[in-house]
Amino acid sequence: MAVERLKGSARYLSFPFRMEKEVGRASGRTDHVREQIAMILLTGPGERVFVPEFGIGAQQLLFQLMTPSLWSRIEAALAAGVSDALKGEAEPGSIQVSAGPAPGRPEQLDILVRYRLAALSLEEEVKFSISNGRLLPPGQGG
Template sequence: MNIDFPYHFDRRGRTASTDDSDHVRDMIEQLLFTHPGERVNRPDFGSGLLQLVFSPNSPELAAALQFTLQAALQRWLGDVIDVGALEVTSQDSTLQVYLAYVIRATGEARTDTFARSLP
């Protein structure tokens, strides 16, 4: 059983659970949108992605961000997924990450889009 993210209760009043492929997606989302230093016992966990939302768009920033995210995914989830494609776009205050990956345990190929809007 995997606990669903974000934490909530199911219709029976119990902790909501999810299947393995959705749990992997949840782990990726947590990694992408966690600031380094936010977790007490793992201060280097996270990607720093949200810190760059308001930075001016440029090819150099896009390349640096892609490299940083690729490294974070490899470090923290390299034993769980194989990253195929990664693309980050920023428009106004919305950040969007397109990720194509394969779940190592099942061989299932997935593509997911992760988006976060800031106030």
């Protein structure tokens, strides 16, 4: 019961920003965390003037060779970014990031982020895929 009350109580502006009946669309806590991870993936280093180290720039990864060293770089950069961006939301020791080719689809890169939301004691995971020159949102990897 307390968990349900916490889930519904926090409201955040959605990313990407969308309008809904003359107000910005809101997201709940779990969706907000997923959207923050997407921001880290989509923002290139240096794009945020006051936080130049924020982001890993997934668009720049689209044309690089899919090698184990690239996957390791993605994992390290994303783990650091997620850990920093989710301070207070996710338990620091619970954040796990893995990157590698999709099973049976070597041209597709899958990125999986697992974490535990501290206030809700809820384990979550979100998966992004990079395929055919674009970043696929969660649930659209093939």
